[in-house]
Amino acid sequence: MSLNTFGIWFGFRGYASLQREGISRYTVNLIKYLIKNFKIRCEIWVYNVNKKEVELLFSDLLNDKFTSNFISIYTESYYINIKCKLHRYMYFKNSWNINLLLKEENLVSWKRPYEDYIVAISYNNINKNIFYIIVDHILMGLLMFKGIYDKTTSKYLNIKKKNNKTFNDTLVMAANQFSQADCFLIPVFLWVNALKLRKRKIIALHDLHLYDFYDLFMKEWDREHTGKWKWTFDSSINKIEEHLKYNNDILFISNCDYVRKNHTLKYIKNVKAELTDYVYLPVIIPDNIDNRIVSEATLKKKYNINSRYIFFPTQIRPYKNVITLLKSLKLLLDKEYEIKLVLTGKLNDSKIASKYASENNLWNNIIETGDVPEEDLYSLHKYAVATVVTSLFEGGFPWPALEAMYMNTPAIIAKIEPAVERIEALGYKIENSGLLFFEPMDYKSLAEHIEYVICNREKIVYEQRNIKNVLLNYTWDDVSKQYYNIIDKFILNN
Template sequence: MAQHYRVIHFIHAMLRLEGLDFIREVYRQFLHRVPSEVEYQHYMKLLAMRQTKQTLMVHVMCSEEAERLYHQPPAGFIHLHDETAASILRRFYPSEPFFFVHSLYNELLCRNPDTQGMQGHLHSLLAGMQKKNLLHGFFTSAECQQLLSLPQIPVQDDWRMVDTGIAAFPSGHRIGNHIGIFLAYPHPLALDGEGIGRFLYRLIEGFLINRPDVHIHIAATDYNYLDAENTFALLKSHFPGRVHITKSNNIESFNTSVPAEVWIVPIVSLELAMFLKKPYIVCLHDLVHHQFKDLYFTIYPEFCHRVDRNGYHILKKAAAIVSNSNYVRTHHAIGVAGMPAEKTHVIRLAPPNNEYQTFSFIDEAQFRMKYQLYLDYLVFPTVLRLHKNIERLIAAFIKFRQSFDGYHSGLRLVFTDQLTNTPKQAEVMQILQHVADEEIRSSIMFIGRIPKSDLPSLYKYALGTIVPTLFEGSCPFPILESLTMGTPVAAANLEVTNEIITDMSAFLAFNPYSIEEIEAAIRSLWTYRHKLLARQQAAISGAMQRSWTDAAHEYYALIQHVAGTN
């Protein structure tokens, strides 16, 4: 494995230089330029006056010019060469405090934080301390200076070959039976309203059903510990003593106190995973911001740059990368991220049969009253992200309702999110403002995110589900969920969907960029809804017969392989 040079290695090398060579290298490393003649003379004069090299280096390293460079967004997803100290600082300097502090410890002290230091530095940053002051403090600390005084600072060749201090497993322990789930979000997140939460719940349940000797260890921060407890409470009660949730803001606590042999990192943006010392598997659901680069980088540049700053390194350090489709494996993991093919794997999702069987259906009249769904409706259960294509779906639905048969259908279109404060709000509102008929305007309903226990009833009482999304990392999950409840679907014709559906015409397949084709699909779904289900279930029978225990079995085999080779 390639050697991992840290910021301190560059600093150590610079301090061994003299005179003009020292000044030139400090400017190259921290400012990516050569000094002017005036700057040369200024710093040479200071050196002649016996100013220490460390003092001059700090002056450049913490200058406003350097900070501007540290805040520059990455040029792309792949970082093949971190050849300067500034290029490494750029990866974490703009980050939130959790990642910034962990990175300072690793880059300047060659270790993860201790709990007391972590809490103290977090408190200082959250209280308003400037990052450059903390960078200065780390550099001038006795521990950093002690490292710099060494003839040579060891270079870490393999990030995983570190003794974590965890006690040995008991005799007869089967390798891979202690599985970590890394959920160290640096901010609050309601997992129950996100697809990632449902994915993890189903996968963990599959692990626990498959093997009675498997233990699941969930790592959470203070921010999302209570949400993790709530999200997985049912699993903890169904499988007593086998689901363990640990809370810490310091990743080293997970390294030393959680007996996970392999971690599952459920999303590539969880950059704190870089500081785990046991091998980890990254679930790369997609890199959607590179699928629609102009759209996402325009609307969410901060998020896109954050993923790009460290996504490559998270994937590079991973022991394995799992995608849910061949498309994402080929185009995103290998294509965009540049990962070696042998490190990438496809493990497909499954319909939520077991999970939905545990929920009690709400009485239809009670359910309709709860969500004010008194009339027939089509549903698109989704979080309103940019690529979900709701603006074209709404425009097509309005055209359908403005037709003779569409108007008399009384049909409603239901979204499971709120339009307010979403990036498509202004565009959708503009579309609605051009609709004179209040009946048609009110037929488009945003009911907000609903509890997962209500989702089966939402599908069951719908006349149909429509999925207009421009892209998904796998066959869109609402297709599997809807068919689980016996409700027919109209779906966009996507490459990932074609991977598992043998006859897309059965799903009234449409071009998601064509409002006319979406309208035609809505009309066909409304007209032929009673005749579609059998043909759709036949066209996707292989995927519908798959279970989450199948998915968990494939993950478990990969976990055993990773644990056995690390």
């Protein structure tokens, strides 16, 4: 048995905006290249509340003549609608055509599961008399809108209590009843309702940074908010650990060996090392981006940039360590360099950094662009003195650095384990890579690097060309092939 159909689980109940999340971009590209290279059929399972978001997220693939043939999206309504039709078919089967039903749902290939299910329904209802059938229909009508009633057996299904409310995970039921996936990808480990799927599961575990930097989160964020996130992490991991006591149906794939060893195996009990793996992830370069770069004058006018600038394109989170960059900026300004710091995040998201900026009169030298379109993002890289990555942790080689190198802009990077691991995996040492590294908290060293780049920008770009070419030659084609082989082996052995 090999991987033919891949399930993608977006089974979180509340509404979520998915467009800007790195994990969303990872999922879309993985699916795109699995289809391209192996013609894998993909089922995407999502609650109705997020269906439009998922359709938007996968719009390029759904609108493509080739890939659209391999992707289907299913929601919990699918379960309710099909069961309702099957219920009517059971009572009026003389006037129904099962093949017509299947064609209506565009699921002719799923004929066998349907036929088996109909036989089971018919068998279960043989002994029902007309009185119970009438009662069944009345109750079905009253309770159908809550989605908690099984319309064919008149029994409540898996009702759970949460905050004195009842709900039923019909999406899991639908997937278990009708999915033909050989295994499911769970892009976010917090979506633990996926543990109920009666399929092999791949959990993409790219980081558990909250545990490494919990004290920092408590300082930077509201303590109650941080505590809730910690509780959510703990609760999800506890459920995974409990599941692993009795099952070997989960494979954890990380984005570097550091995360595999220091997050997956460290923070999740009962994980077998042989059921963990890692695949490095390349940067996602937008199609035709070179032809969409705007002029420097247009860009600077749009964002009110009137001098040289350092680019810091990331959300401001506690472990992003923006305070080190601000301290370096102050040193440069004290030396009377005319330079700005351009952020795509909001500095006020960091209590420590925003306070430091106010106390040292840095706000006039900080420009916040907010979210920017792709062409502006890459244009901001192109015209920057340098793109700086100060993070205390990244789940692999930092994408902003790769984006900068693609645009022939110097990258200055904090010396963190995942970045060093990636460089060494390519046969380089950081000393001969041509990249500029600094210890994450050493703002003086960072300031010296920026000062050096100001005076030697073209030289740095030239010195980074070899590692740039090697890093950028690693593509999503390579990723999809590694994933396919890893998953194929997992299916065969489990």
